Amino acid sequence: xxxxxxxxxxxxxxxxxxxxxxxxxxxxxxxxxxxxxxxxxxxxxxxxxxxxxxxxxxxxxxxxxxxxxxxxxxxxxxxxxxxxxxxxxxxxxxxxxxxxxxxxxxxxxxxxxxxxxxxx
Amino acid sequence: xxxxxxxxxxxxxxxxxxxxxxxxxxxxxxxxxxxxxxxxxxxxxxxxxxxxxxxxxxxxxxxxxxxxxxxxxxxxxxxxxxxxxxxxxxxxxxxxxxxxxxxxxxxxxxxxxxxxxxxxxxxxxxxxxxxxxxxxxxxxxxxxxxxxxxxxxxxxxxxxxxxxxxxxxxxxxxxxxxxxxxxxxxxxxxxxxxxxxxxxxxxxxxxx
Ligand SMILES: Nc1nc2c(ncn2[C@@H]2O[C@H](COP(=O)(O)OP(=O)(O)O)[C@@H](O)[C@H]2O)c(=O)[nH]1
Ligand SMILES: [Mg+2]
Numbered sequence: 001x002x003x004x005x006x007x008x009x010x011x012x013x014x015x016x017x018x019x020x021x022x023x024x025x026x027x028x029x030x031x032x033x034x035x036x037x038x039x040x041x042x043x044x045x046x047x048x049x050x051x052x053x054x055x056x057x058x059x060x061x062x063x064x065x066x067x068x069x070x071x072x073x074x075x076x077x078x079x080x081x082x083x084x085x086x087x088x089x090x091x092x093x094x095x096x097x098x099x100x101x102x103x104x105x106x107x108x109x110x111x112x113x114x115x116x117x118x119x120x
Numbered sequence: 121x122x123x124x125x126x127x128x129x130x131x132x133x134x135x136x137x138x139x140x141x142x143x144x145x146x147x148x149x150x151x152x153x154x155x156x157x158x159x160x161x162x163x164x165x166x167x168x169x170x171x172x173x174x175x176x177x178x179x180x181x182x183x184x185x186x187x188x189x190x191x192x193x194x195x196x197x198x199x200x201x202x203x204x205x206x207x208x209x210x211x212x213x214x215x216x217x218x219x220x221x222x223x224x225x226x227x228x229x230x231x232x233x234x235x236x237x238x239x240x241x242x243x244x245x246x247x248x249x250x251x252x253x254x255x256x257x258x259x260x261x262x263x264x265x266x267x268x269x270x271x272x273x274x275x276x277x278x279x280x281x282x283x284x285x286x287x288x289x290x291x292x293x294x295x296x297x298x299x300x301x302x303x304x305x306x307x308x309x310x311x312x313x314x315x316x317x318x319x320x321x322x323x324x325x326x327x328x
Contacts, residue, residue, distance in 0.1 A: 050156060058157045072167060073125060073167065073180075074124060077169060079163050079167075080163070080164045080165050080166070081158055081161050083164070088164060089157070091158050093167065093168060094146065096163070098156070099158060
């Protein structure tokens with residue numbers, strides 16, 4: 001299981017993120033405490049590093065632990081990619097690392113993958 | 121859920137292709153993530169949170185998605201824009217001359233009271249400079265807008281530029297608000313949880 005963050009349960013308090021959610025690479029602040037709701041479902045998220053450039057079939061992994069954010073302006077700092085199907089992918093607003101999660105256009109909800117960010 | 125910010129400003133970056141708009145939007149990264157999925161599909165917009173005089177401001181900043189290569193930007197892109205960064209490259213005369221055309225494009229397509237600012241980017245390339253700082257200042261005076269030279273590569277004054285533009289939009293909005301409903305004492309738009317800590321990009325700025 002790729003995103004079996006060892007102690008992810010300790011990051012949850014009353015269903016929300018206990019600590020700040022930051023970029024793993026540059027520590028840019030993405031979410032402040034208690035602004036993401038813990039959600040679990042399966043999603044095929046493209047890998048941050050791809051083996052080939054400009055490939056229409058990106059390498060993906062199955063990710064299942066997310067912070068759900070209902071309104072995009074809840075984010076402190078985040079980037080939204082161009083649209084792919086029903087989604088936009090989320091990136092760090094500073095170093096462009098991503099996808100750190102995705103935005104679902106029909107429901108207007110955004111999901112940050114626990115395994116793609118750090119909690120501090 | 122209660123609103124967690126006081127103001128939301130939609131900002132755009134406009135200018136010739138290659139002047140560094142995308143690098144101004146993101147921290148300049150020397151091809152660090154170049155083989156990623158994200159750089160292949162491109163960025164649509166970015167959300168930034170800044171603190172201005174105790175008010176929490178959300179900036180939604182849009183990149184042009186390369187439309188500028190065709191020398192026109194559609195009305196749809198300008199819709200709802202409250203601030204525009206006009207960017208040229210100080211090592212590229214043509215990009216500076218084209219600012220006039222971009223201003224005309226803005227006048228034809230954007231709301232008349234959109235706040236504008238002129239950026240002379242790549243200012244760390246002094247030895248390749250084609251456009252003097254004075255000419256940049258002169259052009260800005262001509263249009264009655266602010267001017268700043270930046271370098272996305274060396275992280276020079278990029279944050280300052282966004283703060284300046286945001287501050288000017290905020291001042292303009294507060295003026296309008298006051299004019300439309302004169303103070304009855306204590307009337308204020310308030311965030312549910314004001315935050316005093318500087319945002320991360322600011323703290324990084326002070327490290328440099
Ligand atoms: N030396 C220098 N190069 C820069 C700077 N900003 C951007 N560039 C480079 O200019 C080129 C175009 O940048 P980009 O952001 O894609 O321009 P855009 O077409 O306006 O979005 C890229 O090769 C960047 O690496 C800067 O401040 N200094
Ligand atoms: Mg660009």
